[in-house]
Amino acid sequence: MADRRILVTGGAGFIGSNLVHYLLGKAEQEHGITVSKVVNLDKLTYAGNRSSLASLADDPRHVLVEGDIQNSELVAFLLRKYNLNAIMHLAAESHVDRSIDSPEEFIMTNFVGTFKLLDAARVYHKERQAAGQSDFRFLHVSTDEVFGSLGPSDPAFSETTPYAPNSPYSASKAGSDHLARSYVHTFHLPVVTTNCSNNYGPFQFPEKLMPLMIQKVIRGEKLPVYGDGSNVRDWLYVEDHCRGLTLAMLKGEIGETYNIGGKCEMKNIEVVHALINAVNAERPDLNRDPAELITFVKDRPGHDRRYAIDCTKIGRELGWQPQETFDSGMRKTVRWYLDHANWIEEIERKYQLQRLGQA
Ligand code: NAD
Numbered sequence: 001m002a003d004r005r006i007l008v009t010g011g012a013g014f015i016g017s018n019l020v021h022y023l024l025g026k027a028e029q030e031h032g033i034t035v036s037k038v039v040n041l042d043k044l045t046y047a048g049n050r051s052s053l054a055s056l057a058d059d060p061r062h063v064l065v066e067g068d069i070q071n072s073e074l075v076a077f078l079l080r081k082y083n084l085n086a087i088m089h090l091a092a093e094s095h096v097d098r099s100i101d102s103p104e105e106f107i108m109t110n111f112v113g114t115f116k117l118l119d120a121a122r123v124y125h126k127e128r129q130a131a132g133q134s135d136f137r138f139l140h141v142s143t144d145e146v147f148g149s150l151g152p153s154d155p156a157f158s159e160t161t162p163y164a165p166n167s168p169y170s171a172s173k174a175g176s177d178h179l180a181r182s183y184v185h186t187f188h189l190p191v192v193t194t195n196c197s198n199n200y201g202p203f204q205f206p207e208k209l210m211p212l213m214i215q216k217v218i219r220g221e222k223l224p225v226y227g228d229g230s231n232v233r234d235w236l237y238v239e240d241h242c243r244g245l246t247l248a249m250l251k252g253e254i255g256e257t258y259n260i261g262g263k264c265e266m267k268n269i270e271v272v273h274a275l276i277n278a279v280n281a282e283r284p285d286l287n288r289d290p291a292e293l294i295t296f297v298k299d300r301p302g303h304d305r306r307y308a309i310d311c312t313k314i315g316r317e318l319g320w321q322p323q324e325t326f327d328s329g330m331r332k333t334v335r336w337y338l339d340h341a342n343w344i345e346e347i348e349r350k351y352q353l354q355r356l357g358q359a
């Protein structure tokens with residue numbers, strides 16, 4: 001059984017924390033591996049939360065290190081100290097709206113940070129190769145937003161769709177994808193890249209569409225739908241993404257990219273209606289009226305109209321398929337947020353303190 005000792009970057013964020021739980025939980029059985037160490041390097045920005053990892057507090061396989069991926073010395077130290085044989089790179093500034101308000105941090109973390117990490121991995125991989133070890137892998141986790149915006153009848157994004165990023169976020173991710181590609185071709189670093197659509201599920205910071213809307217429905221607040229609500233996104237339950245990331249890391253062809261998606265295109269307004277219905281079904285006492293809550297607000301500048309993912313390749317080559325439907329995943333998600341009000345309240349409190357400069 002292969003033993004994986006993995007550096008996960010951004011493992012206190014939404015997908016990262018779900019990935020850490022997956023790696024130390026179901027992954028061993030589902031992929032026939034052992035995961036003897038997960039070193040979780042996270043800067044703990046507003047989006048990173050220790051509380052998302054609380055259930056691992058007594059698990060000796062997990063180490064959370066507060067630090068920046070731009071700190072090459074720290075990365076080199078961790079790789080060597082724990083004799084790691086994989087990096088799963090998720091650390092990023094990830095919110096499109098924030099990249100419009102203040103783009104610089106996106107360039108620093110997503111582009112410069114990815115460069116620093118790739119370069120530290122290059123040096124480390126060379127050392128291991130010289131010692132006869134050839135099992136190192138670098139998984140670069142990216143987004144479908146690098147491909148730009150589709151018209152209503154355009155075919156879905158495939159791995160060969162030309163890049164056309166439209167926001168500072170997607171441009172910084174596109175740049176990082178190109179760096180990852182260049183490190184394979186120039187330095188033979190064993191990198192695999194994935195490009196995924198919109199994730200939803202537990203532990204998502206409540207400024208993204210799903211958790212934001214769920215919270216507001218529970219509290220009876222107005223639901224701010226951008227523009228006319230007909231922008232289309234493809235939705236994937238986060239654990240399905242984590243399974244795909246693990247497969248790509250273990251079995252992906254070096255230098256290849258794999259699209260991951262939920263085969264589930266929906267207009268934003270449809271998602272919002274589905275969430276209201278799901279909250280009403282779980283909490284009939286609330287009985288929220290969509291007409292009272294939904295408000296159409298000023299659109300996001302440069303708002304991409306439609307994303308759609310063709311994920312045939314990862315299905316054909318690695319045997320990946322989403323296991324959750326939108327309905328089953330969304331109901332689980334709504335139930336999770338209803339059951340974890342304390343998780344939301346704690347991060348809201350921490351966020352307010354950060355804004356006031358007291359944390
Ligand atoms: P997130 O914002 O919830 O989490 C990002 C994590 O990275 C946070 O814990 C944060 O503290 C950490 N971080 C930020 N800057 C850092 C730095 N300089 N050094 C170390 N840690 C740092 O993001 P997410 O939604 O979990 O996304 C994770 C990755 O997946 C990102 O690369 C994103 O581009 C990609 N992705 C996200 C989605 C989605 O729907 N959320 C879809 C496709 C791809």
Ligand code: DAU
Nearest residue numbers: 094095096143144145197198207208209224225226231268
């Ligand atoms: O497609 C993958 C991307 O999905 C990831 O790369 C990003 O990291 C992730 O944040 C997500 O980006 P989006 O911009 O699609 O996600 P967000 O949740 O911000 O918005 C989803 C859609 O909902 C989008 O069309 C904008 C709209 N929206 C969002 C918010 C926060 C609203 O209508 N109202 C809102 O209040």
